[in-house]
Amino acid sequence: MLHARKLASRGDDPKEDHFVYLDGVSWADYERLMKLRGEGSVPRLAYEQGVVELMSPSREHESIKSWIGRLVEVWCDVHDVEFRPVGSWTLKNKRKKTGVEPDECYVFGDRRVMRRPDLAIEVVWTSGGLDKRDLYRRIGVPELWFWRRGRISIHGLRPSGYVEVQKSEMLPGINLVELASFVHPRMTSRALRAYRATLRKRKGA
């Protein structure tokens, strides 16, 4: 069916992330929504006290997310840090009526049991989404990175909530100003090689 094909597409290459909200959603409805969405990562779903945010990321958003992940992995590789990338992990807490899915997340070190990631990364390509810090706080993710308009801000979890910090506590020594500078609109894998070369040179390898 011709129109069925059109159903699956998003039309003329949308430039923004697309957000849709539903209110008055029970936990059971939210879990049903997760089931409908299935194993894929689109739309991304967040849940907070009855509100569901469905997000369809733009191509640029997904691209930036992937490149940041790869750059982080290059850094870990050069500095011999063990890591496990978990991608868009659905972090849920029924009791706290909270659910959130980061763009990328990581567990560092050699732990076998993972209850939650050490680091969650979110790309803010289009503004207007839910402020996810409350959601991550309830899940207890120690560190958040938000990329927005070329800059990565770092948020460390304290008993009172997240505070913006200047340096990563999960990956001490990583320079996120430098890392963010390698993420740009015409980025290719050459940027990964250049980043690796920059890091090695500094390390004296």
Add this chain to the structure above:
Amino acid sequence: MSVAPITGAHMGRVDPHFGDAYTSSVVLADDFAARDDEPKEDHFVCLHGVSWSDYERFLKVRGDRSLPRLAYEQGVLELMSPSQRHEELSRWIGYLVLVWCEQHEVPFSTSGSWTLKSKRKKTGVEPDDGFRFGDPPHPKRPDVIVEVIWTSGGIDKHELYRRFGVPEIWFWRRGRISVHALGPRGYKEVPRSRVLPGIDLDQLVSFLDRPTTSQATREYRAALRK
């Protein structure tokens, strides 16, 4: 750390990714800093494998609110959140049609957003606005529905409206309203409305750019009186 200016000669001689990897990257990354990231498009999210009862559950949860708009067809659910400009346009079109109907003493009912659905046809759709003319108004479906195409994307709704027998669709797109009339083989673009013969939609559309709604309706009313 200083940023090296990019000149044509520099780009020619040095690979921007290797020559001075860090500083060149910073210049390119600055492309992002200046970007306006406020949402302006209509927003669409699609879900697949949605059953009819799931769709009805979504309608129930959404309730009386008009957003997001939901369209359903054979297992695919589209949720749509229109941009502010999109919403404005569809509201204003409704007001101006009301003005025209008042001037021409045509009984007119608008219900804002309207849910057309059929379990048997596994179809559901919600136009931006739906009008019914005459007294009493048609009990089951609008005579004319209005769809503002602000940004492309989303389900092609012609087929969905056809299943409900909606006589006319008025599409606003890029400053123009086109009329699509339902015939035996589906919708066909026609030069003027048959449901409201005599309405000049090119004239109506020209009043959508006023700074306020009241100015638009006042000036349109004055123009119709001439």
